[in-house]
Amino acid sequence: MHVSCHTMPDLYADLHASFRWQVPADFNIAEACCGRWARDTPTAVAVRYEHENGGAVSRTYAELQAEANRLSNVLAGLGVAHGDRVAIVMPQRFETAVANMAIHQLGAVAMPLSMLFGPDALEFRLNDSGAHVAIVDESAADNLLVARASCPALETIVAVGAATGRGDLDWVCALAEASAEFTRRATKADDAAVLIYTSGTTGPPKGALIPHRALIGNLSGFVCSQNWFPQHDAVFWSPADWAWTGGLMDALLPTLYFGRPIVAYHGRFSPEKAFELMQRYRVTHTFLFPTALKAMMKAVPEPKKRYELSLRAIMSAGEAVGDAVFGYCRKQLDITVNEMFGQTEMNYVVGNCSRVVLGDGRVLPGWPAKPGSMGRAYPGHRIAVIDDEGRECPPGTPGDVAVHRRDVHGEPDPIFFLGYWKNDEATKRKYTGSVDDSWCRTGDTATMDEDGYLWYQGRSDDVFKAAGYRIGPSEIENCLVKHPAVANAAVVPKPDAERGALVKAYVVLAAGFDANALLVEQLQAHVKGKLAPYEYPKEIEFIDALPMTTTGKVQRRVLRLREEARARGA
Template sequence: MKKIVSASYEDFCRDFTLNVPANFNFAFDVLDRLASERGDDVAVVHVDDAGVRRDYTFGWLHGQSCRMANALKQRGLRKGDRVMLILYRSIEFWVSMLALHRLGAVPVPSPAQLMPKDIVFRVNRANIRGMIVESSLTGRIEEARPQTETLDVLVQSGKGCLPAGWSDFHDMVQQASADFPRPAAPAENAGGDDPLLIFFSSGTTGMPKMVEHNHLYPLGHYMTGAYWHDLEPGDLHLTLADTGWGKALWGKFYGQWMAGAAVFVYDFRGKFVPAELLRIMAENRITTFCAPPTVYRFLVREDLSQYDLSCLRHCTTAGELLNESVYADWLAATGLPIYEGYGQTETTLQVATFRNMQPKPGSIGRPVPGWDVVLMDAGGNMCPAGEEGEICVRVAEGAPVGLFKGYLDEPEKTASVMFDGYYHTGDKAWMDEDGYLWFLGRVDDLIKSSGYRIGPFEVESALVSHPAVIEAAVTGVPDPLRGQAVKATVVLAGGYEAGEALTKELQNHVKKVTAPYKYPRIIDYVDELPKTISGKIKRAEIRQRDEQA
């Protein structure tokens, strides 16, 4: 695909088209072509926890993934079989994903934080047949195995004792053939609308759902890489995400290669250290960068003048609201604006700020070309500018490329979000006069206080702009006069002490930063916020605790 250059957002929407080949399969149609045309070019730059850098080419990935596909086929895996991957950010993740795409088997990327009970639930829920796991996690799988029903192909990567019944990743690859032609038989040839992968949702409001995507999903991320990340051939892109979550495939896999760039992987295993990330970015001359706003908040607290970020030319963020003060601090230190975006596990990029748009700090941007995004009220009516509504995607005339197939084995849950010709995201926003969307939060998270409807993100954004606050979660608590009162649950930065004086200071700060009626009348100080294993705040759990109290 040839990247177009548009002077305005309107021109971009008019000119952009996405070519969708018949029976598209990323491994055969993209990776193999890159290996043929640019086999010696670097595809992945990997820096491990010890700081050792290794460069992997497209040709190397082609050979290794063909070998792994053959090895897995020899062990009985076939098209449609589901395989859980727990591989941190090791290069084996990329090899395994491509191998499974070739086989038509269905990867289930999973985070390393899963405990045995989580593994039992997911394996049995998804009828998972295979596991490819980093050796430090094998013990958890072994603990879970007696309670699972379908596992029979077990692969361990890395050093460590190999339990009975397991195969060694590197032995498998070394012994297998590097020739894996595209299958001709329909029973083996996967592509198009066939299942590509399954994500388990974060489970912020209940048990995780199985989000199923088809083989067109990677094509949806061409927009992510080429236009939102603004990638060009020769770029080295870093998205700070773990491979257990969908964001890794947004920024570490499909769209970046289709745009001609290489992927940078920082495989740190311990606690996130902002100064160390900045050093890695400077030493490896990162050109484009994507991270959640929380990471930017930590980075701007460092002395950025001590790091050579001169190669960095484009920055993006998603996952939560970007605080305006962080935007301003980053811009002042680097000269670079931060371009926001919005999507879900169920989608690719839906709304974004692109290079041909003026960023508005705090706005997620405008609808992505190809995504017919509207705001609707509870009655199914379109919302005018300035009025809040649910973010919905029109699908009556066909789903956009990148929208999920549905919640696997849960047709009633799929029907609860896919009806009347629209996909209902469950997220609320409002649109300004220029067509920019401003995210408010999940429908269930909105607070109704004294006739006002208050989104938690805007209050949280105001709170974290104060130097005392590292993280904040805003919820509503029952109030006899107001219906609900705004409550903030706050994690403090070092050197600050909870107390009445600080509470007053934070309340006054919020009144100055945003509309005064939104200030938190209650502030609760905690050591950490309840979160899902993907790091999303569980506001529902905070509300439940408050109701019980």
């Protein structure tokens, strides 16, 4: 990425004017993320792995490449060919990185599946994708074995770690017998590399087919959101599961692309553990979703008094961060959170960059974050808020966030997915306009201000009207979380005959607080005093935990459907 520093007062405009995509016709993720580093810096650490039981090991790029070569040979022996899907059902661990590299250099398609998926979720994705091989460790072996009975195409299970003996092949034995030499298969930048199934907030999950070039499309956002990654001593860690876009495309692959070490923690997330890991491994850059940051803010209000941290950048995405968390990070961590927005189909397209740290040590201002805003389009991406007819909305008018097929220079943007797996109609519905001049809709509602900053209002199906007012849940949720009694909150419409809907909040209490009628009144008054009168929750229900997707997003749809069912029952 080229930066002309002579126009520093407007670095953002300069970045967009000078930025050009460079996408070679032939491109392979494994070569870019491992192969070249194994040749050029073989002893550099690629993965620092730690298990929650205390075990830890560091593995180099040369070791990553050698293991990937062995696995590629094993998979080829199983008949895996160009374009075939291979399921990876594992958490953050060295073998997960190996599996991704091995599948990519074979020209096959990696299909990451969350270890949290139950048998039904696994069965749907395995059958829909037609995967013949699955790689699994102890975290998901039980559920995979149950699902297998209904997956006739699944021929081979490769068992990893404590799952050894429960599959058709054992990872250690199979790789020990395979050659560490493998000649990478040639792939085009447009060839399929990853098949990731969306969360399924409406209807069954859809498989988004991601090409190799999409990694290149991610890089401008990754570099900017991490305050000009990498620096020479950069170390990356994120609790984001490598089985979804946020962990794979926003953490694992871009870190390896730049030849830097990534920390893999195999265990349950907790606020204290997050700080411990960042201290122990001198983590400089991280991706922490808002749910994690909220938990860290509540559990460790003054982290600098307990931990010695080396953090230089925090990216956050998935939900709106909100100014409570934003202020906590600024005051307690001396870091301005760079919010980011994207989705599986076209990821890392909008966000912030609070600082530019150059290789010579100079620190330049990026573009100022506006607390509560998603940010602006990253270099290389053309973003707009459009209406139902595909017209760009005036500033301040809510609409659908959309990404144009071409950048501001009229060149193709490499970020886009190839389409939904076996679902051409859904792919067509994603776009508005002609093939050469089209917008791709995200399904997220926002407004854009005069400066090009986007202000998130919620998923298009999360925004609702109450008494004629358009309600975006995230602002109310952010307000509730500012109250010391609230650990997390989700706002949904409750059907109402007179108003159409009432604002209802589901609230998870912070430790030390009890649910009672007085607290309900206090929370209602808290929101009334900070937001518009029509936005305060007319009803509050306390809940032990909010329903979440495997990607860490609150499933408001689940709560909304619960309210609709209750209304029908009443």
